[in-house]
Amino acid sequence: MMETLSHLSLGFGVALTLKNIALCFAGCLVGTLIGVLPGVGPIATISILLPITFGLDPTGALIMLAGIYYGAQYGGSTTAILVNIPGEATSVVTTLDGHQMAKQGRAGVALGTAAIGSFFAGCVATVIIAALGAPLTKMALLFGPAEYFSLMVMGLCFAVVLARGSILKAFCMIMLGLLFSTVGTDLETGQERLTFGVASLSDGIDFSVLAMGVFGFAEVLRNLESPEARDVVKGKIGRLLPGWDDIKQSIAPVLRGTAIGGILGILPGNGAVLGPFASYTMEKKIAKDPSRFGKGAIEGVAGPESANNAGAQTAFIPLLTLGIPPNAVMALMVGAMTIH
Template structure:
């Protein structure tokens, strides 16, 4: 019964009317949270459809706007952008064979083949239906696990939190794309940047080099906007636009009965796989579509159909995609640990609003906590309506060249950054981080671990210092606590399991030479 009461509180929060002052009309009662949820879902779909923008860059660009919004509405909008982008990414993957999101890579394999054979409508329809079902189930999973996980988290001390964050960073290294060494370098660079500024305990400047604008530390919005927002724009300007837009008619959007029967079990399996992997720290949600596709191909009676327009290759990965995107909120809302770069941005947005991420959010801000969860149900329904009837608009939008979009994005982003503190130096620093981020991308470094290291670095330092105070300066205080030691052992085992094959390959290469 508790969960029903909590969900009732969430729906009351989302449906609450707030008086908004409109010009020439005056104060008008409006469902602001519903409107912000719709804006988030619409913007998320838009940036999902436009390949090369992505939810990380978009959320960083919209962070300055959240200053003027109520905390609940701001986080509902940002969450809508994230899971809305998962919906939109499938449209681009199916129609243009360009994944709008990394998680839509698998959808493009069979989805675009279906489109080339005149079945684009069926592919889009089953992707939307599978995503809607998975999103609804994932929301139930979040609601069911929220209370027990929060109660468990309340038993954590500073040592346990420090060890949990270490484990989260290890997962980020293991699940990162490309080189493990480069991922670790990004983690450590993020941790280093988190220490910049005045030490609150000693009052000494750290790594400021006499540069006064960073004496209070590097502003999260400036770093995120530069490393992700501006750098992403620079990267996409150098990409040659080749869009294989399907010329055949889209056809009926509602799949046939036979197609629904073929897709029903893949949708269910994809939902389960995505929900489980989405909880993993270190961006486990990205693994969901790949794992689902591999599972469907392995258990299929006709695996040769995959890659040639198998509807199971669209249904399973798209369901896993959206389920993972939503269950990735579980570590953030219950433990205060962001599992990926988007959730790290959510931590930044919560901090901007004066909310401390962690299990106390449920007890101190229950309306925000349950309002965010229930808004996902409403958001999934909105996305179903936004995606299918408006498909013609999204197809036309895909024909707009990037060179016309990106100058507008940059101008509004600069205005947003300047509006935070009304300091021109903030814009200059953002441009500096943009050049640094662009250089890192060109050198093959993934910026997402850097942002995770930056966000978790401050929390890790705070918890480590508190743990050391409790143990009178001894590091044994972190290891002697059973749960803390267990988390560190798990982190070490996972890191060793990831590094050993790389070392073995390097050794074999040396002996071969």
């Protein structure tokens, strides 16, 4: 315990200098602004801004890059709530209830809840990194092919649970998604599959771009059909601080989302993306009235937003302890560390 406190005090001593705080603020601001832009994401942002950090010391550079990553996690929820277009892959679930809250005139409450949940989850996950990094790394190493296969199957089951209406249609969409996932270069043989000679498809179909197209295109067509039926952007955002009733409804989902996202975030792959889906599914399953979900339930915003930020934090555990990047952003962090 004393050793953990000593490490934390050392870390805060380095991070809480005026220069590093300014770099963190700049990174979070840029990340939030980029997270609002659908389809861009932290990967492209970090790749573009990496040369800017060449003149910085290694600690300051990593603080700025990490700030971009964290900021993008929250920024994606803004467009998801206001215009039903997820800015990030981890914000897809937020559209289900966040946009419904906006249509009910509670956009500010949804944004405030997402911010509070993200802040709490990020703080808790930081302590988890310091205190439980080594034990959680050992748990991540226990995952083999069978466990990862089971995890993916669980994710597909979540998709069925999240679907509203016909289960057959949901199953057909899952099969279509699996078909899309086969597009690109085969990892074993290096052969291109279903690219039809299009070079831009050799890396596969990016999930965030696909989600942006599915949600955004549908929203554009809906507005063209009945433009007077929805005016969320021009309407009042409302108060940003949630009321006491909203806070009471959000406390438990935030805690559960933080735990789920923190655990799934350490798994190599896209555990941080799976976290919000798992959180939303759990909240819907244990709710007294599951029919509220998809119609503006605040739990459907608080839980997933906490999960994606906790997952973004704990993704650093396998990187910092084993040198294994669990996702593409962490791979860029390895590149940044190598350069510096």
